[in-house]
Structure formats: C-alpha cells, structure tokens
Amino acid sequence: MTVKAIEILRVGVPFETYGPRQGMRPGLNTSPWLVNESLMVRIETADGMEGWGEGFGHFGNPGTEAMLRDLIAPWFIGRDETDLESLMDDAHKSFFGFGRHGPCMYALSALDTALWDIRAQRAGRPLYRLLGGPAGDVTITRYASLMRYGGDEDAIARNTERAAGLGFPMVKLHERDMPAFMAAREAAPEGVAITLDVNCPWSVEEACAVARELKAREHVKGGFLWLEEPIWPPEDFDGLARVRREGTPVSGGENVGSLTEFTRAFRSGAFDVAQPSVAKMGGVSTVKDVFPLGRDAGLRVVPHSFYWGPGYVATAHIIAAQPQTEWLETAFIEYERNPHDLIDPVDPVMTLPADRPGLGFNPDRALFERYSISRTEILL
Ligand SMILES: [Mg+2]
Structure with a gap:
C-alpha cells in the first residue's frame, strides 16, 4: 500500500x-x-x-x-x-x-x-510480539529519570525519596557534583539503584577522577550503578574505555548514530551499559538490533527514552520483546494530564496489552x- x-x-x-x-x-x-x-x-x-x-x-x-x-x-x-x-x-x-x-x-x-x-x-499483533516477544500481556518496569535540579540537594533528596517510595527500582540523576550524587544515594534505601547521567561534560582525566571518587563510595548503600556519558566528546570510545578501568560502570549510546558505530563502541570496550535511542538512531529497525549486538558483547542494553510519545511506547515494545527483562527510562515528572494511557510517570509498572495491535498508541x-x-x- x-x-x-x-x-x-x-x-x-x-x-x-x-x-x-x-x-x-x-x-x-x-x-x-x-x-x-x-x-x-x-x-x-x-x-x-x-x-x-x-x-x-x-x-x-x-x-x-x-x-x-x-x-x-x-x-x-x-x-x-x-x-x-x-x-x-x-x-x-x-x-x-x-x-x-x-x-x-x-x-x-x-x-x-x-x-x-x-x-x-x-x-x-502488538509490536513486541512481532519482534519475537511472548504471547499475552507483557509487564515491564519503569525507572525514574529525574529532571536536573541544578544541584539543589533538598529537591534531589526529596524526589529520590519519593520515587523510591513509589516502588521504582532505580533513580537516575541529571546532576554533576558529588554533594548532589550523595544527596540521592543517602535518600534512597540500599536496594534502590542510583545512576548518574552527566551529559558529556568532562575530559577523560576529569572523568577518571570522578569515577575513582564514586568507586570509593561503594560502601555507602552499594554506591552507584553506573556513570552515564561522562566525557566529551561522546564518541571517544577509547576514552570511555579508560574511564571504565577505574571500576565504576559506564553507560552511554544515546548519541551513537548507527549500528556500525555501536559495533565500534563495543569493540573498543566503551560501555558496560548501552543506551540506544529509538527517536535518534533510526527508529525500531535499528534499536531492536542493538540488543543482540549488546548481548554478544556481554553488556546490558537499557535504552534512552526520555520521551512520552510514540518513541517511548516503541521503546517499551522493544524491551518487551527481549528474552531478559530490562528497565524503561521514564521522565519523573507529573503531566497536567497524561497524554495517553501507556504513560504514567509515577507508576513503576507498565503493562502492554496483547489485544492491541501495533504500538497501541491511542493519544x-x-x-x-x-x-x-x-x-x-x-x-x-
Ligand atoms: Mg542520558
């Protein structure tokens, strides 16, 4: 047609x-x-x-x-x-x-x-089924991706505590300094993972120093699960591999543009966790193929999805199609009204219904x- x-x-x-x-x-x-x-x-x-x-x-x-x-x-x-x-x-x-x-x-x-x-x-069929996922409804877990609060430790602690209290297994910050990181770590119980998305600010040497400091705080409730996009430029895969050697896991990939580039990143040992983005790197066709590549390279694939529209829903379907479960990034904000029934930023659980063909996006x-x-x- x-x-x-x-x-x-x-x-x-x-x-x-x-x-x-x-x-x-x-x-x-x-x-x-x-x-x-x-x-x-x-x-x-x-x-x-x-x-x-x-x-x-x-x-x-x-x-x-x-x-x-x-x-x-x-x-x-x-x-x-x-x-x-x-x-x-x-x-x-x-x-x-x-x-x-x-x-x-x-x-x-x-x-x-x-x-x-x-x-x-x-x-x-629902998209996840077409991509090889199970028959029946699929339930996946959201993680809470906090807005940047500009280092405001009260706001960081309050929102981390709130997300943990709602049942999110992981809280991600968009802050850049140690007091902010520690405010979140101390506010959440030990079982709730804290990750740090810093959006590419540092040289390799600066990032290595931060990674060492984070490693030294492992004793505080298990420390930090990963450090996201620590260096500039984001495509310096050898530099990222050097940061990883400091012992703090490194994530990234939302600014990787293609499968070819991901393959090169994996070969360089740039990431512990790969984060392809469905609205950036070619849609469902490309992101679905990052998962098997990541599995072969022995790393986790936890997509970037700081969206609320069809890209968010498509990411949920791709995750739902995988043999192992993975978390869905969800902006931890409250909309004046949720724009469709598959987004609820304060609910850690999302169910994709088996009886809705395609994305099931009903705005x-x-x-x-x-x-x-x-x-x-x-x-x-
Ligand atoms: Mg990010």
Missing part, C-alpha cells in the same frame, strides 16, 4: 517537577522548561491504516520538524510501505548526505517507527489540540 498522508505534530504538555526548573544541559535553553514536547509523525496509508512515530527532540524540534516537513516526509508520500526494509534503505541512502546523525536521522527515526506500527497492525487528541505547538499535513 502507498503512503497517502503524513501528519507532523509538535505537542508540549505542561508538567510539574517538584523542584527548581532547569534545562537538562546548562546554557542550552535560557528560559525555564515548562512543557515537555513531543515531535510526532502519523503516517496514513491508502487503505486507511495509521501509524505513529517520534523524532528527537525537546528544544531541537524545530530543526527536525523542518527536515520532515520540507524534505523527508514529501519523499515518502506515494511510496509503497509494505516492504519496510527496502523503503527505509532507500530513504537512508537518499538523505545520508544531510547527516548520519542529528535532525535528518531523527526525522527518519520517526518515520521508521510509524512504519513498524503499521506493519504490526497489519499482522494483527488523547483533545489534549493534543489544546497543547499543539504546530501541525502540518503532507498529502498525496
């Missing part, structure tokens, strides 16, 4: 963080972060099927949106979507010159995920209308 229409939507849902509002990367956004935005595509086929996908993300959405609207979505219109692999292969080969990473790949990621949604619906369109930032439809 051919692609008849592609709707491109940006929706920003207001949220509460229970602490001071900061951008995730200091200096990137100067105004407070008031709405959590999703850039979505909805593909409609000539026979009336519709599939949803999501592209990265947040404050960079205008770039991905322009790439979709002006270049990539029009290219997909009128093409046959049933042979997903060859369609995406053609698309990647047509657009790679505009970036094997960044807005071009984010746009292709959104469309790829939407096509997988349609494929699974045509098969009459609240009235809420989308209310919080719409932009909407474009590309038609045949």
Whole structure:
C-alpha cells in the first residue's frame, strides 16, 4: 500500500517537577522548561491504516520538524510501505548526505517507527510480539529519570525519596557534583539503584577522577550503578574505555548514530551499559538490533527514552520483546494530564496489552489540540 498522508505534530504538555526548573544541559535553553514536547509523525496509508512515530527532540524540534516537513516526509508520500526494509534503505541512502546523525536521522527515526506500527497492525499483533516477544500481556518496569535540579540537594533528596517510595527500582540523576550524587544515594534505601547521567561534560582525566571518587563510595548503600556519558566528546570510545578501568560502570549510546558505530563502541570496550535511542538512531529497525549486538558483547542494553510519545511506547515494545527483562527510562515528572494511557510517570509498572495491535498508541487528541505547538499535513 502507498503512503497517502503524513501528519507532523509538535505537542508540549505542561508538567510539574517538584523542584527548581532547569534545562537538562546548562546554557542550552535560557528560559525555564515548562512543557515537555513531543515531535510526532502519523503516517496514513491508502487503505486507511495509521501509524505513529517520534523524532528527537525537546528544544531541537524545530530543526527536525523542518527536515520532515520540507524534505523527508514529501519523499515518502506515494511510496509503497509494505516492504519496510527496502523503503527505509532507500530513504537512508537518499538523505545520508544531510547527516548520519542529528535532525535528518531523527526525522527518519520517526518515520521508521510509524512504519513498524503499521506493519504490526497489519499482522494483527502488538509490536513486541512481532519482534519475537511472548504471547499475552507483557509487564515491564519503569525507572525514574529525574529532571536536573541544578544541584539543589533538598529537591534531589526529596524526589529520590519519593520515587523510591513509589516502588521504582532505580533513580537516575541529571546532576554533576558529588554533594548532589550523595544527596540521592543517602535518600534512597540500599536496594534502590542510583545512576548518574552527566551529559558529556568532562575530559577523560576529569572523568577518571570522578569515577575513582564514586568507586570509593561503594560502601555507602552499594554506591552507584553506573556513570552515564561522562566525557566529551561522546564518541571517544577509547576514552570511555579508560574511564571504565577505574571500576565504576559506564553507560552511554544515546548519541551513537548507527549500528556500525555501536559495533565500534563495543569493540573498543566503551560501555558496560548501552543506551540506544529509538527517536535518534533510526527508529525500531535499528534499536531492536542493538540488543543482540549488546548481548554478544556481554553488556546490558537499557535504552534512552526520555520521551512520552510514540518513541517511548516503541521503546517499551522493544524491551518487551527481549528474552531478559530490562528497565524503561521514564521522565519523573507529573503531566497536567497524561497524554495517553501507556504513560504514567509515577507508576513503576507498565503493562502492554496483547489485544492491541501495533504500538497501541491511542493519544488523547483533545489534549493534543489544546497543547499543539504546530501541525502540518503532507498529502498525496
Ligand atoms: Mg542520558
């Protein structure tokens, strides 16, 4: 069947963080972060099927949106979507010159995920089942990914305690200093893991020093489960391997752009935990293949999914399809209203129902209308 229409939507849902509002990367956004935005595509086929996908993300959405609207979505219109692999292969080969990473790949990621949604619906199965997962409903566990609180130890301790009290097995911080790290570690009981996402700030030497300090705090309730993206630049895989040798596990991969690059990262010994991102690195087609690669390399794959839209749901399906269970990253904020029934950021358990084909993404369109930032439809 051919692609008849592609709707491109940006929706920003207001949220509460229970602490001071900061951008995730200091200096990137100067105004407070008031709405959590999703850039979505909805593909409609000539026979009336519709599939949803999501592209990265947040404050960079205008770039991905322009790439979709002006270049990539029009290219997909009128093409046959049933042979997903060859369609995406053609698309990647047509657009790679505009970036094997960044807005071009984010746009292709959104469309790829939407096509997988349609494929699974045509098969009459939930996506996880199509990807080799079990029959029946699948329950997976969320982990709480905290907003950046700018080192505010009270807010960090309060929110860590709250997430632990709700039953989350792991709390991830987006802070950068030892007092902030320790505020979380001390606030959570020993059985709750604490991980540290620092978003690429340090040289290899600086990161090694932090990793040693963290190792020395192992006696405090088991210490820290991993240190995420400690160095600049994120693609310095040999540098990451050096940080790992200090004894604190290292995670990363949300800024890895392809399977080829992941293979190189695994060969270099860059990660203990790989974190591919479905809205960044090529959608379901690519992220599903990182899991077996990671297993072969003997490491955990715990995807990046600081999203609430179809990319979040697709990540849950990919996790649900794996032979071993893994946690689903969930932004620990409270939306004014949950935008669909598969996201509840304060519930540590998520169930994907077996009787919903595809992604099972049923958004609240009235809420989308209310919080719409932009909407474009590309038609045949
Ligand atoms: Mg991260």
